[in-house]
Amino acid sequence: MKELRHLNLSDAGFSGSIPHPLGNLSKLISLKLSSDYSLSAKNLWWLTSLPSLHYLHMSYVNLSMASHDWVHVMNMSPSLVELSLFDYGLSYISPTLSSVNFTSLRVLDLCGNNFNSTIPNWIANISSLVSLHLSYNNFHGEVPYQFSQLPNLEVLGLGSTDDNLRVDWSEFLEGSWRKLKILYLSFSQLHGGIPNSIWKMTSLESLSLSFSENITGSIPRAITKLINLERLSLDGYKMHAVIPDWLYELKNLKHLTLIYCMLTGPIPEALGGLFSLQILSLRGNQLNGTIPTTLGQLSNLYLLDLSDNSLTGNVSESVFENLTKLSFENLLAMKNDQKINHVLSYGGARSSYYKENLLVSVKGQMLEYTKTISLVTCIDISRNNLSGEIPEGLIGLLGLRALNLFGNHLTGKIPDEIGKLTLLESLDFSENQLSGIIPLSMSNLTFLSCLNLSFNNLWGEIPSGNQLQTFQDPSIYMGNNRLCGPLLLDKCASDETPPGPGDLEEDEEEDEIRWFYSGLGPGFAVGFGTLCGILVLKRSWRIVYYHFYDEMKDRLFY
Template identity: 55%
Template sequence: MERRSFLVSLFLIKVIIYWGGFWMVSSNCLDSERKALTTFRKALNDPSNLLSSWDDGSDCCKWRGITCHNMTGYVLKLDLHTYNGSYLDDGGLLDPAFSLSGGIDPALVELKHLQFLDLSFNGFNGTRIPDFLGSMKELRHLNLSWAGFGGTIPHQLGNLSHLISLRLSSDSLSAKNLWWLTSLPSLKYLRMSDVNLSMATHDWVHVMNMSPSLVELILPGCGLSYISPTLPSVNFTSLRVFYLSSNNFYSSIPNWIANISSLSYLDLRYSNFHGPVPYQFSQLPNLEELLLGGDANKLSANCSELLEGSWSRIKLLLLYLGNLYGEIPVSIGNMTSLESLYLSFDENTRGSIPRAITKFINLEILELYGYHMHVAIPDWLPELKNLRRLVLQDCMLLGPIPAVLLGGLSSLEYFDLSSNQLNGTIPTTLGQLSNLSFLDLSYNSLTGIVSESLFENLKNLNFLLLSSNPLVFDPHPDWAPPFQLYMISLTSSHLGPRFPPWLRTQKSIQMLDLSNSTISGIIPTWFWDLTSQLVSLNLSNNNISGQLPNILKLQSQANIDLSWNNFSGPIPCILNGATILDLSNNQFSGQIPPNFTSTLHDLEIFSAKGNQISGIIPSSIEEINSLTALDLSQNNISGIIPSRLGNCVALEALDLSKNRLSGGIPRSLGLLRRLQTLHLSNNALSGKIPLPLKKCPSLETLDLGYNNFSGHIPTWIGESFPALRIMRLRSNMFTGNIPPQLFNLASLQFLDVAQNFLSGSIPQSFENLMAMKNEQKINLFLTYGEMETTYNGKNFGLTETSYYMENLLVSMKGQMLEYTRTVSLVTCMDLSTNNLSGVIPEGLTSLLGLRVLNLSGNHLTGEIPDKIGKLTLLESLDFSKNQLSGKIPSRN
């Protein structure tokens, strides 16, 4: 008894001493840790003084980003992440004015009890992740995502045996292997978005499969190209979140993924999976979100079969498959937990939406693309009271938009009925959708007058897309809209003739498309104050006149299209630059300003075609290293082609035709290794085709017609340009024979060497001219310098595409016909008006794909080949002005 009392007393004394010690310890941080943090801070650059509190007193526990143990004072948490604006998952908006940079001082290891370290969304400018972080063994959470770190991820991080969460997302980081992850037995959350894992692609699955504690595995955009088709055993017993989007697997979806019964969220979009979608996905008992597809014509599934599974807990289902076919089954109504449904169907699909979908009492998002219904909009849709997003795009919906539809969907924020066959007027009940932010009714046949009353209550509207409808916009001239729009697209509507005065109130607009909208006259001066905030402006195909301001302020990397108007005067200086600038088919005059390129370092596509521009091409054009398409055709430009143009190494399309250029082709054009189409016709150029041009292996079009070029046609053309489709040397002074090497070009479908001084016989070998031997049935719509721009954030991922379109003049039936969109279908051989002699080769009759054949104006003799009638596609045949004899063959 006494011994027990003694032990109890001893225990109480120890407890008193223990807790007393804690009471005596100050909650201030330890001096050693304060000094370590001070040293750590000195290595940082802090432009906005975010860490100003670190100078305030000696208690580092009160400093910004520091959390200490409330008893011991040990620093447990260091959170110095910075970001500007909202961010989703691992993406963010980094602002150098607010982010930390510099270096990471080793003094950080003195924080021996640190459990949480977050340096994400900073700007360490390629600094390597320090190896010494691997010695901070108390770390539970490490977040270095989008912090500007670069290079190889140090394997020493594998020493952090207590680590629970690791986030390293960055497009500047890479890993040679991932085996160090197997030393992290407690790891539950791993995010490595956009990290280059291409060197680890063959064993990454086996590494991850050795981490049974994983709950979240996020690996989108990692350059992975291999995924194990089978696993001896699936150890992902705890995995709930699995993201593999935007990789390049080029394989079928492994069945072992469909056997991870713990999965709640699975994203396999844009990863080049092909073949059928595993039916087992519909049987996963815990699956709440499934996102598949996004790669055209890859994954496939029978909609009826796939959706008839159990799907007991599914909340979000996204199937953007290349081939989703079959009807939506009535059994879809069993998905009672569904909140978001996205389905994109094969173009041949036809069906209707089963009314069973109204059982989704929690459904907030319904998006169907390409589900061809050929019926009116279902009148029961308003029963989906909670819908926030409704998209029925390209669904062949017929008839008017029911007024009751809009009146019943009072929660609607996003509404898209574009690319259907709707007619009638826009119901006035649209104005009742006070929450509406996005409206797209483009590409229908809606009619009527649109007045300000339609928008009276749409105070939250940010996107207005009504393009390609014969609507008449007629609001009151003094109308002040209740909304602030980010995007306006009213192309091919009736807006004019007056420039819309209500645009003056729109202070947030970023994208404006008023092309082909009957606007005429001069643009009011107030409009040019809005352009500084625009990232996209399209006023093409109107009748707008007047001059542009001397200084046109544009948003950096803006897309500007002012083509097909009546703008006149000089080309202005463009401030802040542009990515696409199309001034074609106007009345601009004067010279291209010498300093034109000074602020256009990001310019990729520039067209001033079809104006009255004179003077020379400024040599400063070389400063635009990003230029992929340059079109200055149909002007009055004189002088020589500047040799410095060869410094624009990104050029894919160069069109200087129909000007007054002289001199020769600069040898420096041979530096344009990406050049695909070259148009220099209708100038006064002379000399020979320079040998360095053979170093442009991607050339598909060579158009040098109507100049003064001389010498022999180089034989190397037939050897150096394997992709050559179009060769037009018409109306020059070339002499010598037609090189037989030209007939080795399998892609050659258009050969025009007419009106030269060529002699000798027509080459006999035609077997390699495959593009002329076969009918060209597929219109490839030849475009170059093509650029697709995606506007994220407020612009909901909307895209637009710009390019240089191939064009070609063809002599047919005595007239010159211009081809643009159908160039790839034109097959022609024109050898007319030369000094060719000999007979017409029999092998010519094997070119069954020819549509134009002209051998007139030569000295050909003999008979017309008997089999000429086999050329059944011919639209124009001319053998006149020769010395042919014999009878005209009958058609076979």
């Protein structure tokens, strides 16, 4: 065991205190002890006995009792390359260090702890840093402008600090930032708008300023000089403006999210020129006009969210020609089952410096996706003013997992072949004006876990079988007064108790008696009328008849 170089006990089910004799494994290069909050450490001094340690991961370990001296312990481990103490227990970080010995440290991840202080300046002296994560803490005050001088820094995460962390753009962008690829400042205090000097971050690939306090203004056109930009997330940015059509100049853009940005006007047709785009989310704005057909050119798109706007137009093959034919034929990412996950990430073989994340409305709730973003193929155009029929072209999107069209004015029937979307997990057509029966093919949606067809004009019997039998909530069908089925108050004719053999025999006898008496009157009238007609029209028969009548009378009475 003394020759052991790599030890990974993460998520192995261990609990209790980490044993100090691990410090006897003096040749360890990599140590991973991440847990589910079941492990703890009274102190970390035993780590100083591991002179060759390069990679230390102790995320989700309770380090509250080691909080006051952990910095000094790590500072005595100059061989450390990656240090991850993500989430749990650390509440103190030394404001100063007499000397900084982190000469090899490339990755420092301290996210999700309870630091309630300013960011120490000594971190800005770790010149070897490539990735620095300080998000989800309680840091306050100004972001050290010295970070811009870190010569190797590629990833900087300072977001989600309860809006206590302030960024002075004028100082922040004074540095070179030549190598910075990822900048995450979401949920921070960014006063004013994005300055034109943003172009200085020439290597930037991902910019996230979502829901930052007090950030306003329009997007500067200087951002188009960031030719390597792949992700632009400005959710909550109070623009009060239209979407600039020059965004199409960001040819490498893969993710564009402008959620709740107070955007107005139409969606620019020029967005159809972002051929690398995989995610387009414009939810919660005041956009109007029709959905441009040019979006159908986005063959890599796997998530389209235009919900909560004021979009209008007739949802038909002619209006949505490129999007619904995909062309619907062009949106290949939605036509095929996404079995390979493509995540925007950076880092070595042992850890990722940064991973993409995204909030998506799926299955009736907001869900956050990280590792499986590209597997979430979704179209959400709910809560608009769209009209017309559901385009048949949607059936060609065989890779679709979520389809939300609720809260519009859609008419016509649900496509008969909707059962071909076999990967669907969430389907919501509620609050429209759809009519007709629920297609039997819907029972083929074996992955479906969220269904809502309420408040339409659907009629007939609710299909049963396969996955549809698992839905026991009648509210998903409510508001369709002509629907019937076991879940509803209105039972279908086929739901009534079938008659037994004895009941059938009684019914047959009653029918015979009823038919006998009902035929007596008409039979008498027809027979009597025929006789009278003959006697009136044929003289010879009349003479014979009366002669026969007189003879019968004589026999009976005389």
